[in-house]
Amino acid sequence: MLIIHAYNNLYCFLVILIQLSLMTIPGKNQFKLLLIFYKSTLLFSIVCGITLGALNFHAFFTAFGFSFFSAGTVISLTYKEISKQHEYYFYYNKGITKLKLILSCALTNFIIGVLLIVI
Amino acid sequence: MRNTLEIDSVLKSFDGRRILSDIYLKCETGDIIGMLGRNGSGKSTLLKILFGSMAGDNAFIKIDGVVYNKPFKTPGLISYLPQHPFLLRHLSTEETVTIYLDGVGVDDFFDDHLLGKLRQSKIAELSGGESRYLEIKLLLNMPAKFVLLDEPFNGVAPVMIDQLKTMITQHSSTKGIILTDHDYNNVLDVANKYCLVYDGGIKQIKNKHDLVRWQYLTVNSLD
Numbered sequence: 001m002l003i004i005h006a007y008n009n010l011y012c013f014l015v016i017l018i019q020l021s022l023m024t025i026p027g028k029n030q031f032k033l034l035l036i037f038y039k040s041t042l043l044f045s046i047v048c049g050i051t052l053g054a055l056n057f058h059a060f061f062t063a064f065g066f067s068f069f070s071a072g073t074v075i076s077l078t079y080k081e082i083s084k085q086h087e088y089y090f091y092y093n094k095g096i097t098k099l100k101l102i103l104s105c106a107l108t109n110f111i112i113g114v115l116l117i118v119i
Numbered sequence: 120m121r122n123t124l125e126i127d128s129v130l131k132s133f134d135g136r137r138i139l140s141d142i143y144l145k146c147e148t149g150d151i152i153g154m155l156g157r158n159g160s161g162k163s164t165l166l167k168i169l170f171g172s173m174a175g176d177n178a179f180i181k182i183d184g185v186v187y188n189k190p191f192k193t194p195g196l197i198s199y200l201p202q203h204p205f206l207l208r209h210l211s212t213e214e215t216v217t218i219y220l221d222g223v224g225v226d227d228f229f230d231d232h233l234l235g236k237l238r239q240s241k242i243a244e245l246s247g248g249e250s251r252y253l254e255i256k257l258l259l260n261m262p263a264k265f266v267l268l269d270e271p272f273n274g275v276a277p278v279m280i281d282q283l284k285t286m287i288t289q290h291s292s293t294k295g296i297i298l299t300d301h302d303y304n305n306v307l308d309v310a311n312k313y314c315l316v317y318d319g320g321i322k323q324i325k326n327k328h329d330l331v332r333w334q335y336l337t338v339n340s341l342d
Contacts, residue, residue: 033218088205093191095193
């Protein structure tokens with residue numbers, strides 16, 4: 001019962017993220033910039049995933065996937081906010097908002113994390 | 120085509136301290152507005168509100184008769200040079216230019232005495248002045264109707280400042296430009312309209328004597 005409830009919540013969260021991202025991604029040519037931003041956050045997410053995954057070695061991929069999209073996303077975006085805030089203007093000048101960057105990053109991490117957990 | 124940018128009724132406070140109060144500013148294609156003001160007078164804040172990256176307590180931004188909350192979200196309207204470097208350090212100069220110009224006119228962009236030799240360099244390898252020059256040239260070459268430049272001459276060598284001033288003047292034929300810098304001589308040199316942010320408001324400036332009157336310069340500076 002608890003597992004079904006958790007999956008329902010997960011599904012709702014995924015649908016909301018997809019809807020929000022689709023609403024805020026207007027053009028195909030902006031995907032390259034979103035990808036550049038995503039790649040710049042990836043290191044923290046992977047390190048976070050590996051660290052927490054290693055702590056739960058018997059269920060490494062589940063722990064990796066979960067920490068990759070949760071703590072990894074939060075830590076990498078917080079790092080950006082604190083130490084690389086001026087770089088957001090690189091994206092602003094091309095019409096991309098901070099919300100769009102954060103949502104696209106969170107959505108991608110979420111999908112990868114869920115795939116790792118499911119597989 | 121002559122484009123018009125207007126910002127009206129701007130109010131902004133930080134921690135209860137009023138920085139900007141009831142500002143009105145108008146910029147048209149062909150204008151190079153030199154905005155001066157003491158440290159902390161609110162110049163950068165005004166530019167950020169105008170660009171849309173900072174919310175004003177109240178602000179009414181109109182471009183060609185259309186009201187925008189965040190003008191930067193609409194491509195081709197406005198670009199902004201912040202005080203601090205904003206290019207991504209891990210990208211190469213060529214990658215950056217290709218992304219920013221959507222791959223159009225990249226070779227022409229690098230037909231430049233300074234940037235030609237830096238085409239394959241990473242942004243991280245450029246000096247502060249080279250990076251600033253690249254940022255300004257990129258923003259001026261983007262298809263934006265208005266360009267906001269916050270301290271464009273900061274950290275740039277005199278010879279490059281002259282090139283930047285020529286570039287700014289050339290692009291003003293198709294854009295409206297607002298710039299602010301503490302190097303007031305260069306601002307007065309390149310701009311064709313001037314204003315001073317003073318005590319939360321905007322004062323129109325005609326000559327250096329007005330700057331003395333509003334306590335931006337001392338009388339000795341006129342010599």
